[in-house]
Amino acid sequence: MDTAVIAEAPTRFLVAGMGDALATWFEARSCGATQSENACGGLGTLTGLNLARLCYDTLLEYGVAALVSCKANAVTPALEHVIEANILLSGLGFESGGIAAAHSIHNGLTALPGTHNYYHGEKVALGVLASLFMSGKSKALIDEVYSFCESVGLPTTLAGLGLTGVSPDELKKVAARACIEGESIHHEGGDITPQMVSHALLAADGEGRRRKGIAG
Incomplete structure (x- = not known):
């Protein structure tokens, strides 16, 4: 992932990604509690659940700084952390944990x-x-x-x-x-x-x- 591309993109795209990623932890937790199937037709794993939690924590910790960085077209650790949350952690979290x-x-x-x-x-x-x-x-x-x-x-x-x-x-x-x-x-x-x-x-x-x- 070339994070410089995202840093140059409209910030609304980054924020919308955070909105989607925000759901990951809450939905994975619900699926785990009810033993509902994930996207692959199986049950969620502890790994998936913990990645979903890490996704949420990362957004809260770095979301504002990532937005500021993106507005400045600057690649910073905060922006890269949120890109990781939006793409990797959310993707693994919802596929493993469920929606x-x-x-x-x-x-x-x-x-x-x-x-x-x-x-x-x-x-x-x-x-x-x-x-x-x-x-x-x-x-x-x-x-x-x-x-x-x-x-x-x-x-x-x-x-x-x-x-x-x-x-x-x-x-x-x-x-x-x-x-x-x-x-x-x-x-x-x-x-x-x-x-x-x-x-x-x-x-x-x-x-x-x-x-x-x-x-x-």
Whole structure:
């Protein structure tokens, strides 16, 4: 991998890669807890799970510095660490560990044309935030992930994906798409319903707006 090429590329590509990589740890952990199959049809390994965790830790540690470096078209250790997380650690982590809610919510969001100008990783990032609410994660963890997304410019609201004034019917469409048979959201524990997904998206959007100081 020629990291100088990435340093010269638009920073939005790097940030979108971080959004996709952000899901790796959360999804691998869910698949491990429910013994769900990974991309190869087997069960996740300890190696895969620990690589997924390293991916998350690397993003939190070096994400901002990598973004600053990329904006300056500078190859630095931080940028190279995040490139490694986006490509190698995330790739090995999801193939070995499996995927779950965040990618299904991404798939649901693609049902709305307003999201079509946004990158895969940008939609996955909001899927991660929604999945934290859906699975009842702690406030401390939710704060940590929102802070990371805000620090690198990943979407934390529906408006951040071009969705303003989303109707209840549109949210139902997203949630139904995310929950179709065979979707990876069913690798999460319990019986996941479209209503759970739509409520999680509303909660994630509400928290993102609260942190931005947006009324509503």
